[in-house]
Amino acid sequence: GDSVTQMEGPVTLSEEAFLTINCTYTATGYPSLFWYVQYPGEGLQLLLKATKADDKGSNKGFEATYRKETTSFHLEKGSVQVSDSAVYFCALSGTGGRRALTFGSGTRLQVQP
Amino acid sequence: EAGVAQSPRYKIIEKRQSVAFWCNPISGHATLYWYQQILGQGPKLLIQFQNNGVVDDSQLPKDRFSAERLKGVDSTLKIQPAKLEDSAVYLCASSLALGEQFFGPGTRLTVL
Numbered sequence: 001g002d003s004v005t006q007m008e009g010p011v012t013l014s015e016e017a018f019l020t021i022n023c024t025y026t027a028t029g030y031p032s033l034f035w036y037v038q039y040p041g042e043g044l045q046l047l048l049k050a051t052k053a054d055d056k057g058s059n060k061g062f063e064a065t066y067r068k069e070t071t072s073f074h075l076e077k078g079s080v081q082v083s084d085s086a087v088y089f090c091a092l093s094g095t096g097g098r099r100a101l102t103f104g105s106g107t108r109l110q111v112q113p
Numbered sequence: 114e115a116g117v118a119q120s121p122r123y124k125i126i127e128k129r130q131s132v133a134f135w136c137n138p139i140s141g142h143a144t145l146y147w148y149q150q151i152l153g154q155g156p157k158l159l160i161q162f163q164n165n166g167v168v169d170d171s172q173l174p175k176d177r178f179s180a181e182r183l184k185g186v187d188s189t190l191k192i193q194p195a196k197l198e199d200s201a202v203y204l205c206a207s208s209l210a211l212g213e214q215f216f217g218p219g220t221r222l223t224v225l
Contacts, residue, residue, distance in 0.1 A: 004155070044156070044204065044216040089155050098169045099211040100146055103155025 002027040006090045006104035013080055013111050021075040021107045023064075023090035031092040033057075033066050033073040034101065038087045047075075047088070080111045115139065117217035119205050125223045131193035134220045138186070138207030144168075145182055146214060147190050148204040156204055162188065192222075200224045 006023045013019060025033065035047040035057070048057035053068035062077045073090060090104040118137040126132050138145050143164050148156035159178065161169040164185035173180065177196070182188040192199055202221050206214040 043218045044206075046213060049213075091155070098161065099144070099208075100158040100161050100169060101148075101156070101214065103157070105153070105155050 002031065002092060002094065002102045004090050004092055004102055004104035006088075006107055008105070009087075009108035011107060011109050013109070015082055015111055015113050016079045017111075019075070019077040019080045019084075019109065021088055021090075021109070023073045023075065023104060025071050025073065025090075025092050027071075027092055027094065027102075029095050030068075031094055033064070034091045034093070035062070035064055035073070035075050036089040036091060036103075038089065038106075040086070044089070080109070082111045082113050085109055085111045117205055117207050117215055119203075119217040119220050121220055122218065123221050123223075125225065126195055127225050128197055129194040131191065132195055132222065133189050133191045134203050134205075134222075136188045136190070136205030136207075136217060138188070138205070139215055142207035142209055142215075143185070144208045144210060145188050146206040146208075147180055147188070148206065150202040150204055150219070152201070159190070159203075195222075195224045197224050 003026045032051045034049045036044045037047045048059040050057040050066035056065045064075045087106045089106045091101040093099045145162045147159040150156040159173045160180045162182040165182045180190045202219040204219045205217045208214045
């Protein structure tokens, strides 16, 4: 079945550092890919998405490119802030009627001032 | 626009007891999902409804879990009897048809 693998955390960075969180997937067909974020004490929020190969999703300075050849969707940000501290989840959804999300295990990001 | 509402936010029960969770999706959203998120893991789908019909319940432990969505709006998820391994956050999400999913705040269940 479908699966998502993302790098384990926690990832600890200083403010203004460059961020990469790796994500690879296994799926049949052509899934849509997502990054969700969970801030402390809050619910899951969609951060960005890409629906086909070579698409780049972007939001709030974060970017991720759908790479079908490497089955990857790595999350990047050029300069992190303390307010970016959260847990980040990579996810995919299939096609057809079953659009439930398959999530990775999450990566906790801690940004220090 | 109001988001997905869930209640209760927290619940503590003893093993073998029963418990129920309630979800009110965003108005007009036909698709509703229940996910289970065990500490340290990503959410895992339990059941997907389209209006009041079940689309996918392949990962729902049907010997103890049940869910319904009467009238295609609110939904309840029940566990009877609960086990220690059911301790988790139960997330409800809704979407317009098969579009972006919006998540509620979750119900944190602790089974002692």
